[in-house]
Amino acid sequence: MRxxxxxxxxxxxxxxxxxxxxxxxxxxxxFTIGYAGLSSEFPFVADVNRGLESAxxxxxLELIVLDNKYxxxxxxxxxxxxxxxxxxxxxxxxxxxxxxxxLCEKFKAAGLGEKVIAIDIPHEPCAVFFGANNRRAGxxxxxxxxxxxxxxxxxxDKLVLLELPQSGxxxxxxxxxxxxxVRKVFPDFPDSKVVKVDGxxxxxxxxxxxxxxxxTLAGDQHLLLGAVNDPSAVGAxxxxxxxxxxxxFLIGGQNATIEARQEICNNSKTFIGTVGYFPEKYGQALVxxxxxxxxxxxxxxxxxxxxxxxxxxxxxxxxxxx
Amino acid sequence: xxxxxTARLRPALSLEGALRSGAALVVIYAGxxxxxxxxxxxxxxxDNLLNITASVATLGIVAAVQTAVIISGGFDLSVGSTAAxxxxxxxxxxxxxxxxxxxxxxxxxxxxxxxxxxxxVITKLNVNPLIATLGMMSIVRxxxxxxxxxxxxxxxxxxxxxxxxxxxxxxxxxxxFMLLAFVAVWAVLRYTVxxxxxxxxxxxxxxxxxxxxxxxxxxxxxxxxxxxxxGLAGLVIASQLIAGSPQAAQGLELSAVTAAVLGGxxxxxxxxxxxxxxxxxxxxxxxxxxxxxxxxxxxxxMAVLGVVLILAVALDQLRTRARH
Numbered sequence: 001m002r003x004x005x006x007x008x009x010x011x012x013x014x015x016x017x018x019x020x021x022x023x024x025x026x027x028x029x030x031f032t033i034g035y036a037g038l039s040s041e042f043p044f045v046a047d048v049n050r051g052l053e054s055a056x057x058x059x060x061l062e063l064i065v066l067d068n069k070y071x072x073x074x075x076x077x078x079x080x081x082x083x084x085x086x087x088x089x090x091x092x093x094x095x096x097x098x099x100x101x102x103l104c105e106k107f108k109a110a111g112l113g114e115k116v117i118a119i120d121i122p123h124e125p126c127a128v129f130f131g132a133n134n135r136r137a138g139x140x141x142x143x144x145x146x147x148x149x150x151x152x153x154x155x156x157d158k159l160v161l162l163e164l165p166q167s168g169x170x171x172x173x174x175x176x177x178x179x180x181x182v183r184k185v186f187p188d189f190p191d192s193k194v195v196k197v198d199g200x201x202x203x204x205x206x207x208x209x210x211x212x213x214x215x216t217l218a219g220d221q222h223l224l225l226g227a228v229n230d231p232s233a234v235g236a237x238x239x240x241x242x243x244x245x246x247x248x249f250l251i252g253g254q255n256a257t258i259e260a261r262q263e264i265c266n267n268s269k270t271f272i273g274t275v276g277y278f279p280e281k282y283g284q285a286l287v288x289x290x291x292x293x294x295x296x297x298x299x300x301x302x303x304x305x306x307x308x309x310x311x312x313x314x315x316x317x318x319x320x321x322x
Numbered sequence: 323x324x325x326x327x328t329a330r331l332r333p334a335l336s337l338e339g340a341l342r343s344g345a346a347l348v349v350i351y352a353g354x355x356x357x358x359x360x361x362x363x364x365x366x367x368x369d370n371l372l373n374i375t376a377s378v379a380t381l382g383i384v385a386a387v388q389t390a391v392i393i394s395g396g397f398d399l400s401v402g403s404t405a406a407x408x409x410x411x412x413x414x415x416x417x418x419x420x421x422x423x424x425x426x427x428x429x430x431x432x433x434x435x436x437x438x439x440x441x442x443v444i445t446k447l448n449v450n451p452l453i454a455t456l457g458m459m460s461i462v463r464x465x466x467x468x469x470x471x472x473x474x475x476x477x478x479x480x481x482x483x484x485x486x487x488x489x490x491x492x493x494x495x496x497x498x499f500m501l502l503a504f505v506a507v508w509a510v511l512r513y514t515v516x517x518x519x520x521x522x523x524x525x526x527x528x529x530x531x532x533x534x535x536x537x538x539x540x541x542x543x544x545x546x547x548x549x550x551x552x553g554l555a556g557l558v559i560a561s562q563l564i565a566g567s568p569q570a571a572q573g574l575e576l577s578a579v580t581a582a583v584l585g586g587x588x589x590x591x592x593x594x595x596x597x598x599x600x601x602x603x604x605x606x607x608x609x610x611x612x613x614x615x616x617x618x619x620x621x622x623x624m625a626v627l628g629v630v631l632i633l634a635v636a637l638d639q640l641r642t643r644a645r646h
Contacts, residue, residue, distance in 0.1 A: 215370040218369075238562060
């Protein structure tokens with residue numbers, strides 16, 4: 001029996017080592033994601049939140065969810081909270097690029113400098129960008145609208161853009177993208193034919209803005225309308241319907257939200273499509289990216305989601321229930 | 323005859339008289355119309371003037387009753403949230419196949435219930451109207467967001483078109499609703515005993531109470547009416563958008579207060595002219611429309627509307643001084 005004692009000790013130590021190894025493997029598999037969302041009042045953000053919560057749950061990860069409330073100060077305060085609650089990887093979703101260095105400083109001081117993902121707004125110098133390719137998304141819509149106009153009318157009198165100027169350069173590049181897209185079909189389309197109006201990115205203000213703008217477009221019969229997002233595009237569409245000018249417009253939106261999908265599913269001849277961002281799919285991609293950052297795998301500096309033009313021809317592929 | 327006419331005109335021709343009678347506001351509005359007519363060739367067209375009026379329809383509906391609230395010495399900052407919430411109620415009912423009559427009734431009942439909630443908090447708990455309705459604003463907005471998960475609720479487009487999208491003789495029905503709201507408030511304030519009580523309660527609640535006026539009851543009715551108006555505004559919004567949006571009508575409450583004060587309702591209560599509120603609302607709508615037609619940046623539009631808000635309060639102060 002005594003002869004076997006060293007063997008027993010060795011076996012016990014081996015079992016302990018295996019158990020310890022198992023413990024460390026499980027620690028690397030399971031980590032905490034700290035997520036500060038833009039504001040859950042926005043349907044797009046709500047979709048991102050739901051997708052992320054579901055993906056984190058499936059992966060067995062702990063997810064801390066905070067609300068930046070579209071407020072830079074709240075974002076700064078939430079960054080402190082995420083550090084305090086010992087998040088291993090941080091996902092930031094806030095639109096004020098000016099406070100990105102301050103956020104990065106906080107995360108760097110907490111040893112998270114290389115483990116930050118920023119949704120839709122670059123957070124240099126610390127974060128991997130994840131999200132929309134705004135210029136490309138605008139370009140897709142502009143090109144599709146222009147192609148439809150060429151087939152229907154052969155020409156375009158004006159391009160009306162419902163902007164959200166207060167949201168800064170990045171989102172502005174989305175509306176600028178519409179012009180790029182139109183010029184792919186009509187290369188000489190001049191700047192003087194582009195009319196920009198602030199729709200505030202929402203249904204009701206866009207309805208009012210378009211209602212006010214329509215008298216200036218009374219002489220134009222071949223008009224394209226692009227908007228920064230779908231609520232804005234649909235709001236403008238309501239004003240156009242109210243004025244009985246549906247035949248003079250072709251409209252395209254961004255985000256493929258429920259308001260636009262309903263128009264497309266109803267085969268609207270005026271509201272012909274929207275660019276899909278599929279926020280409900282952000283979650284899984286974000287979790288995968290967070291895992292790479294946590295384990296120190298190399299990633300691209302920017303990870304763009306794939307945009308698709310969603311029209312009556314393909315909407316049921318993406319949204320089967322319409 | 324000439325002497326009588328001169329005597330009648332004299333007060334209005336002085337600054338003091340102009341401020342009291344509201345003539346100053348009409349002159350300002352006329353000046354705006356002239357300026358925009360010169361600046362934009364499409365401004366003074368029938369369609370555009372109808373556009374301006376339609377664009378202030380929801381504002382007008384709530385501002386008409388807000389005038390009565392302010393005359394009674396209160397505020398209702400919950401009207402924007404209530405309008406948004408009732409637009410959701412309408413859309414949810416219609417999308418569930420409830421039918422237009424039930425949706426209309428639902429919106430009005432919900433509006434009235436919110437108004438009653440305000441009334442109870444103000445009269446029974448003695449909470450300042452500003453705080454009570456500010457709190458209600460948050461509660462109702464939050465409830466709408468929770469209910470819908472911040473999503474717009476769409477309903478079949480053939481429903482409820484007659485409320486916000488239809489026209490009578492080329493005039494949008496929403497404009498008719500707004501005018502009816504103004505006529506109703508004007509008639510009540512001008513021709514009923516209750517209307518006189520509203521002025522009395524706002525002017526001096528203690529004196530009104532001592533004179534036998536049931537102050538709390540008067541205030542409660544005014545807040546319920548304000549909730550009803552917000553419900554009607556929500557109906558119009560839902561019809562115009564063919565959807566209910568929990569985020570609609572942002573800032574509607576402040577616009578309504580601005581229109582009422584611009585029109586002569588005194589922030590200290592007891593004073594106000596409902597038709598001048600309509601002019602106030604039209605000034606705000608005309609400014610936005612004219613600046614868009616002139617292709618002025620939306621940032622400048624915000625600044626200009628801020629100036630209007632300050633001007634409204636300054637005019638109120640000048641009127642108060644003119645009275646004393």
